[in-house]
Amino acid sequence: MFETLEEINQVVKNCKKCKLCNTRKNTVFGTGNPNNGIMFIGEGPGADEDSIGEPFVGKAGKLMNQAFLGLGIKREEVYITNIVKCRPPNNRNPEKEEAFACMDYLRNQVILIKPKIIVLLGNVALKNILGEEYGITKARGKWIEKKGILYMPTFHPAALLRNENLKIDFWNDLKEVKAKADIFLNSNDIYK
Ligand code: URA
Numbered sequence: 518m519f520e521t522l523e524e525i526n527q528v529v530k531n532c533k534k535c536k537l538c539n540t541r542k543n544t545v546f547g548t549g550n551p552n553n554g555i556m557f558i559g560e561g562p563g564a565d566e567d568s569i570g571e572p573f574v575g576k577a578g579k580l581m582n583q584a585f586l587g588l589g590i591k592r593e594e595v596y597i598t599n600i601v602k603c604r605p606p607n608n609r610n611p612e613k614e615e616a617f618a619c620m621d622y623l624r625n626q627v628i629l630i631k632p633k634i635i636v637l638l639g640n641v642a643l644k645n646i647l648g649e650e651y652g653i654t655k656a657r658g659k660w661i662e663k664k665g666i667l668y669m670p671t672f673h674p675a676a677l678l679r680n681e682n683l684k685i686d687f688w689n690d691l692k693e694v695k696a697k698a699d700i701f702l703n704s705n706d707i708y709k
Contacts, residue, residue, distance in 0.1 A: 518625060522551055525625050531576060535620040537603035543570035547598035554577075554633040554702050555595045555701050557581075558623070560641040560673060561611050567604035572597045576673040581638075584688055588695050596630055598623065600645050616645045627666075633701050635666055636694055640671025642678075658690050659696070667701075669694050681699070 519525045526546040532538060544556030545562040548571050557573075567682040584591050601619045613617075627635075634672055637643045640653040647661060647668060656670040670692035672683045 518534050519626070520629075522547070522567045522626065522629055525622055525629075527568075529622055530617075532563055532602070532622075535603075535615045537601060537615055540606050541603040542567045543652055544602045545570055545599060545604075546602055547596060548572060549592065549596040551596045551630045552659070553596070554631065556627070556630060556632040556634070557597045557638060558642045558646065559589045559599045559638045561599050561601035562604040563608050563675075564604065573674070574600055576678060580677055582676040582695070583619060584691050585669055588691055589690070590691070590695055596626075597634070597662060598626060600642055601706045610641055618643070620645070632666060634694060635668050636691075636692050637670040639671075639676065641673075658686060658693070662692075667697065669697075 521526065528543075529544045529546050532544065541562075543562075545566045559572060562572065563575050563577070566572055572578070582592055584590075600616050601625065602622060605611050605615065605618075607676075635646070637646060643651050643653050643656060647663070647670075649658075651670070653670055653672060658670060659670075661668045661670070663681050669690060672687050674687070677687055
């Protein structure tokens, strides 16, 4: 257990707990404001994220940015990270062992950030955090409370690139998040 996010990040940079370390260019730890009580958790870095070392900077991230912009959520005021901190080759899903090896880092991030709201982006995030019994199509759009944290599962933005029809649900789910954040956090920080 580390006391600061920067300490975890330094360990992640040198991590060799799974084979993803052999093919990564950069680790992708997380960005944004860790003090506003909202986390977004994706699956794992893609090629763009691997090159730059930041989450959601590629096509999927740009789509998410558009939704943030439309809803008045400032990207830099939420905290964004992933289940695995290194890119799975060819954008495959992280394997069970890879997600397991990386989970202590995410757990430590959550302990330090103390989020009130966690948005789970897609099936990989949903299943690894809330359990294999969940599926995104059924679970999306409904709040799930566990140990004082409110989880909102929604589609992964990459899914919207493949199927435009999912955009409305994604948008509505994030609208829910914004409304809940307003009530819970009682702060204007994440808004314009
Ligand atoms: N997809 C993810 O799940 N995470 C990223 O950081 C980028 C794309």
